[in-house]
Amino acid sequence: MLKNYFKIAIAVLRRRKFFTFISLFGISFTLTILMVATAFIDKVVNDDYPDKKRDRSLYISHMEMAGKDAMNSAGLSFGFLDHYVGRMKTPVAVAISSNFNATNTYVNNRKIVINYKYTNAAYWDVLEYKFLEGKAFSKQQVANAERVTVISEDMKKEYFGDDTGPVVGKYLEADNVKYRICGVVKNIPITCYSFYADIYLPYTVSKNDFGNYNNYMGDFNGVILAKNTADVPKMKREFDAIIPKLPIPDKQYNKIYSHADTYLEGYVRTGNETKSGILYVTLALSLFALFVMLLPTLNLVNINVTRIMERSSEIGVRKAFGASSQTLVYQFIVENLILTFLGGLIGVVLSLIAMYFINNARLIANLELTLNFTVLGYALAICIFFGLFSGVYPAWRMSKLNVVTALKAQ
């Protein structure tokens, strides 16, 4: 039976080559857009390098002070993270790092932009960077404010050239300071903005004063690690309890907000401190996907309805010879699914090509889009959505055709 449906489906597709082309183009093009977008989101949200312990981590990146007429919002100070968060009981480790900043340096009269980031020693325990060479700086080295640095693979290539040997022990100059390289790590895309940098430095080498914990706001963020996943809610509660107790430094404010978020909450936080952004982001993404899919679906519905009229003789004959309405609906939906899966297959190929170009164009540093099972899974779901939504209504109309009318039509 299925083989027969397949035969007729292919025959119908071949009969109206132009319509088929339009349908397939609509499906495969839409699918390509959605697959590349999904691959992008999947990469950004689901790639857990270097924070592999996501399930037992909470992320603190932001603070807002609000008053009747004033509002101030920024990252956190090292002092706040070190003094208040560092003294929390539940976390087993607190990774503190600054946002990345850029500086220029010159190698052989060539300008190189270096994004640098300050971290504490625990940063390297909480996050699992893959070291291609050497190792991270130690607690002792941080305490001694040694001028050491961990650099990225790309920075190594840019600074020392493509085919250089090991660089651990060599020096890299930034802001007129020479740092001894102690390790080289695998690249991180810039979309993973909390952990991306070209070079990582001990926070103690910074010229800033880090002792002041009365100023809560600054340029830093923290990752706190619980012993196990069960402790995460407890850790969250402990952090939430700290905030209301903080002395408010300025009279114009009366409330302080800051959150220890799970990865996803943190990534999509919209700036609204009282609500999580997850709902908004999910809603926005779904609406986007829906609109993108709506056009080709309507187009397919339209083409399918026209095709029914063309095939009224066939419908009449099938009914006369014993096909029930239900069987016909089934046949038509299967045919439509065959069409959409064909479009899906083309879409996968197009996506691969699109991703190849996006990856090669290096639009976003170190972002390598891949077609993994998650993305393919979504693609499959989208195909089924297409197939069903564009098939059900025409199929229903078709099955309602009166046999006598259907046979007279030709």
Next chain:
Amino acid sequence: MISLQNIEKVYRTTNIETLALNNISLDIAKGEFLSVMGPSGCGKSTLLNIMGLLDAPSRGQIKISDQTTDNLNDKQLAKFRNQKLGFIFQSYHLINDLQVLDNVELPLLYRDTTAKERRQLAAEALEKVGLSNRMKHFPTQLSGGQRQRVAIARAIVGRPEIILADEPTGNLDSAMGNEIMEILLQLNQNDGTTIVMVTHDEHMAQKTHRLVRLFDGSQVL
């Protein structure tokens, strides 16, 4: 075999009522070859459609093989048609996208059969109508007479007890028409299939067992 009692068919539009069939009662015996004649628009095809359970009468009762049919739902009707009835149409109604063999197989798709059985039965039916050598052709590659023979093969492949033919020779020249008529007569004689044929052709009608004439929806003979 087929029993029609007081069949009436009324077509209604918003302001006109047309009586297509007026109180028709007819009994057709097993193995009978009946032809229905009458001028265009007299209700011949409507009568045939009602016998074929493709259209419901406005009033009256149809019995086929001693089974009343007015209380069957869509699914049951489909099954009933599939088991008992075979149809032949004036304009063949073959599916042009499918090869001859696939066209002939069609009624068997809606039965519990394996692909192999279907192939075999379809091949046998095509042999009966003398088209064994055209199995892999598409309908558009055949002449009108050949197409109608494919349609006959499709009608008989499921071995129905009754064949309903709506002007089967209407689109054919007399030589081809005679050929088709010959096949129908043989089916009737050799296999005992009951046949009801609507026709315009007096000459064809003469060859059947009985002739019914309709005029303005009423039976006049």
